[in-house]
Amino acid sequence: MTSSIRKFWQRLESAVDPEDAPMFASHPWHTFNLDFPPPAFIGDVDNAPVVILMLNGGYDRNKTPAEFARPTDRTEFLDWLKGTRSAIPTNLSAILYATSVFPWVREGNAVIVNAVAYRSPKITDKSESENRSLAKHLPSAKMHNQWLRDELLPDVRSGKRCLVAHRWSLWDFGPEIVGPLANVHFSRAPASPYLSNDLKAEIGSWLAGRA
Numbered sequence: 001m002t003s004s005i006r007k008f009w010q011r012l013e014s015a016v017d018p019e020d021a022p023m024f025a026s027h028p029w030h031t032f033n034l035d036f037p038p039p040a041f042i043g044d045v046d047n048a049p050v051v052i053l054m055l056n057g058g059y060d061r062n063k064t065p066a067e068f069a070r071p072t073d074r075t076e077f078l079d080w081l082k083g084t085r086s087a088i089p090t091n092l093s094a095i096l097y098a099t100s101v102f103p104w105v106r107e108g109n110a111v112i113v114n115a116v117a118y119r120s121p122k123i124t125d126k127s128e129s130e131n132r133s134l135a136k137h138l139p140s141a142k143m144h145n146q147w148l149r150d151e152l153l154p155d156v157r158s159g160k161r162c163l164v165a166h167r168w169s170l171w172d173f174g175p176e177i178v179g180p181l182a183n184v185h186f187s188r189a190p191a192s193p194y195l196s197n198d199l200k201a202e203i204g205s206w207l208a209g210r211a
Contacts, residue, residue: 004150006045020138037078038057041113044108048108049207050111053113053115053163054114054167056116057117058121059120067091070091076090100200115145117140148173156183159183
């Protein structure tokens with residue numbers, strides 16, 4: 001089944017969703033970088049059994065342009081986000097290769113979902129407080145939270161999916177909503193961009209138990 005989050009981003013034709021565009025236009029003080037396609041999610045958001053919640057797409061003034069150096073890189077990324085391209089984009093594959101969750105994402109076992117799709121260097125910094133304020137009102141961010149409540153959590157409660165809340169401060173969500181479920185994990189180091197070894201072991205154990 002095609003999820004609401006996939007359907008929402010299927011209409012994307014540039015770096016900004018048409019519903020979000022007026023919000024950015026009316027808040028010219030924001031510092032999100034809108035020059036590159038937004039990583040709303042990375043992986044099979046419809047079917048991956050492990051869902052890793054993150055904050056937003058990152059931006060580095062040197063690395064990000066290099067990731068989209070070829071003329072086809074943006075088109076590949078947009079097509080992949082829409083679901084019209086099955087292979088992971090060449091540039092994204094190179095980025096994920098250096099991360100510990102890449103094998104799970106590549107094999108369809110995990111998906112990374114950002115609360116806010118758009119790119120900024122460090123949205124948790126005090127200097128980006130205005131970005132966080134704007135992020136809460138973006139239609140796409142509201143839709144991500146609705147997807148979490150209406151589609152993801154029922155699958156989690158039924159045991160169909162494993163939820164890993166790593167960087168979850170921008171999600172309208174907390175431990176009190178789901179209770180002590182064995183397939184729900186909240187990171188003890190949410191400031192880190194990387195999953196802890198303990199958390200990765202929990203994911204591996206849950207995936208092994210499904211076999």
